[in-house]
Amino acid sequence: MEAVSLKKSDFYFELPQELIAQDPLEDRSSSRLLVLDRKTGAVEHRVFRDIIDYLMPGDCLVLNNTKVIPARLLGEREGTGAHVEVLLLKRKDKDIWETLVKPGKKCRPGTRLVFGDGLLRAEVLDTVEEGNRLIRFFYEGIFEEVLDKLGEMPLPPYITHKLQDPNRYQTVYARYDGSAAAPTAGLHFTRELLTQIEKKGVSIVYVTLHVGLGTFRPVKEENVLDHHMHSEAYQVTEEAARTINATKAAGGRVVCVGTTSCRTIESAADEKGIVHAGCDHTEIFIYPGYRFKVMDELITNFHLPESTLVMLVSALAGRENVLNAYRIAVENRYRFFSFGDAMFIKTDCIREE
Numbered sequence: 517m518e519a520v521s522l523k524k525s526d527f528y529f530e531l532p533q534e535l536i537a538q539d540p541l542e543d544r545s546s547s548r549l550l551v552l553d554r555k556t557g558a559v560e561h562r563v564f565r566d567i568i569d570y571l572m573p574g575d576c577l578v579l580n581n582t583k584v585i586p587a588r589l590l591g592e593r594e595g596t597g598a599h600v601e602v603l604l605l606k607r608k609d610k611d612i613w614e615t616l617v618k619p620g621k622k623c624r625p626g627t628r629l630v631f632g633d634g635l636l637r638a639e640v641l642d643t644v645e646e647g648n649r650l651i652r653f654f655y656e657g658i659f660e661e662v663l664d665k666l667g668e669m670p671l672p673p674y675i676t677h678k679l680q681d682p683n684r685y686q687t688v689y690a691r692y693d694g695s696a697a698a699p700t701a702g703l704h705f706t707r708e709l710l711t712q713i714e715k716k717g718v719s720i721v722y723v724t725l726h727v728g729l730g731t732f733r734p735v736k737e738e739n740v741l742d743h744h745m746h747s748e749a750y751q752v753t754e755e756a757a758r759t760i761n762a763t764k765a766a767g768g769r770v771v772c773v774g775t776t777s778c779r780t781i782e783s784a785a786d787e788k789g790i791v792h793a794g795c796d797h798t799e800i801f802i803y804p805g806y807r808f809k810v811m812d813e814l815i816t817n818f819h820l821p822e823s824t825l826v827m828l829v830s831a832l833a834g835r836e837n838v839l840n841a842y843r844i845a846v847e848n849r850y851r852f853f854s855f856g857d858a859m860f861i862k863t864d865c866i867r868e869e
Contacts, residue, residue, distance in 0.1 A: 522740040522803060526835060527826045529842050537851035538677040540684040545706050548850055548857040552841045554833035555863065559844055564704045564858050567815065573717030576763035576770050578756075578777045578811075580699040581722040583690035585660075586667030586682070591631035591638075593622065600629055602638070603670055604663075605648060605696055605729055606749075611659065612641065616729060617649045632666040660693070670696050670729075672854050674820075685854075694726035694749070700854040701774030701816045719768075721759045725750040725780045725798075735822055745801040745824065748776075752784045757793040760810065764789060769812040769863065775828050778802070778811050785809040803827040804835055814861045818845060818852040833861045 541547055545565040552559055562569075571577065587604035600623065603616040617623045617640070629638040629651070641650040655662045669682045679685060687702035689710070714720055730746025737743050760770055760781060772778040783798035785791045789809040801824065814832055819825035830838045841859065850857045 522805075522827075524735050524738050524740055524822045526740075527822045527830065527839075529821050529839055529846075531821060531846065531852060535846065535849065535852050535856075536674050537853060537855035537857075538675055540679075540703065540855045543706075544688075544704050545709050547704050550841060550845055550850060550857065550859045552833055552837060552859060552861050553863075554837065554861050557834070557837040557840060559841055561848065565709055567704075567858075567860060568709065568713055568716060570813075570860060570862055571713055571716060571718045571771065572769070574763070574766060574768035576719040576721060576760055576768060577713060577773060578760065578770060578781060579687070579689060579702055579705075579720065579722050579773045580725050580727075580776045580780065581687070581689050581691040582695045582699060582724050582726050582776075583693045584669060584686055584695045584698050584727075585693050586663055586669055587696050588668040588670045589631050589636070589663075589666060590668070591629050591636075594628035594630050594637075598622065602629065602631075602651065603696065603729065604667075606726075607694075608650065611653045613651055613653070614644060615649050615651050617651075620647055620649065623649060632662075636662050636666055672697065674853060675855065689722065691722070692724050692726075694724075696729050697727045698854065699725070699727055699774045699776045701777075701858065703855070704815075704858050705773070719759050719763060721756040723750065723752050723756050723777060723780045723784075725776045727776055734820075735824060735827075740803055740827065743801065743824065745799045747797045747799050748779075749795070749797050750780045750783065751795045752780065752791060752793050754793040757784070757791045760791045764810065770810055771813040771815065772811045773815045775814075775816060775825050778814060778828065781810045782808065801827075802831050804831045806831045808832065812863055816859050816861070817854065818842065818850060818856055818859060820853065829859075829861065 547564040549562040549564045589602040601618045604613050606614040627640040637654040638651045726749050735743045783800045
């Protein structure tokens with residue numbers, strides 16, 4: 517990547533609080549869709565289900581099939597009855613998790629916690645990076661079943677409404693448990709829309725990246741290059757790698773659904789743009805100056821000001837184009853963040869069908 521000088525403030529924009537979507541729409545595919553031409557900066561206003569008009573036979577759509585676990589546990593400190601909240605971040609061993617605990621100061625190593633009248637118990641083992649806690653859980657039966665009974669969906673901090681249907685914070689193709697947050701660009705797809713896209717001759721492949729809480733962590737350093745990305749586990753199957761590579765070889769476009777799918781295939785690709793199957797962790801940080809090895813187009817939501825996600829989108833479409841598109845979105849009252857509307861960043865070349 518070329519050396520660049522970027523400030524966090526370069527990615528700031530004004531966002532009225534009332535445009536932060538608090539509830540999902542009843543019909544997933546009826547969200548609005550802002551289409552941005554990454555070469556010219558031109559903008560179109562559509563409805564999400566119109567995305568099929570922009571996908572061509574021979575293209576490949578890449579989706580992240582991770583599943584959000586009910587990772588938010590509400591309990592109390594044993595002996596004191598003081599309330600405590602634990603957010604599961606990453607499984608380190610069978611019964612040991614890296615967690616975010618509130619209030620953290622009161623939960624030193626050795627502290628015991630109780631959830632669901634003793635259905636689940638825990639002990640704080642250690643304090644690790646960024647103040648997170650390693651916790652060992654004690655229970656009878658299967659941990660996932662206990663978690664289903666006691667856990668809540670870990671909605672982002674900017675969503676204050678209670679979610680009526682937990683499945684609305686899952687994609688319709690979610691398969692593998694492991695995320696503390698949803699890959700939200702995929703929330704707009706219905707099974708019917710995916711079927712129509714396949715019938716058009718577009719290949720659909722699934723990769724897995726388990727989304728961590730770092731997705732919501734703000735960039736604190738003014739110099740963007742001083743920011744350290746969180747590590748996330750991913751998997752690319754042989755079938756997915758083969759289909760993506762075949763698409764590129766045949767001149768088709770690779771369209772990623774969400775920044776997590778983008779980060780997965782860019783991490784799994786070598787310098788020649790060949791995607792390799794396998795399991796690994798990625799800390800890839802994509803910002804302007806990055807040269808994409810695989811992804812051609814991106815379906816994404818509208819992100820937080822000064823976030824790594826806005827920086828990734830700007831790497832693809834150009835910072836000025838993106839900030840102008842965001843300004844237009846605000847003027848046109850688009851809904852922002854996880855339950856908000858979508859953006860499609862397209863190339864200006866359309867192949868003949």
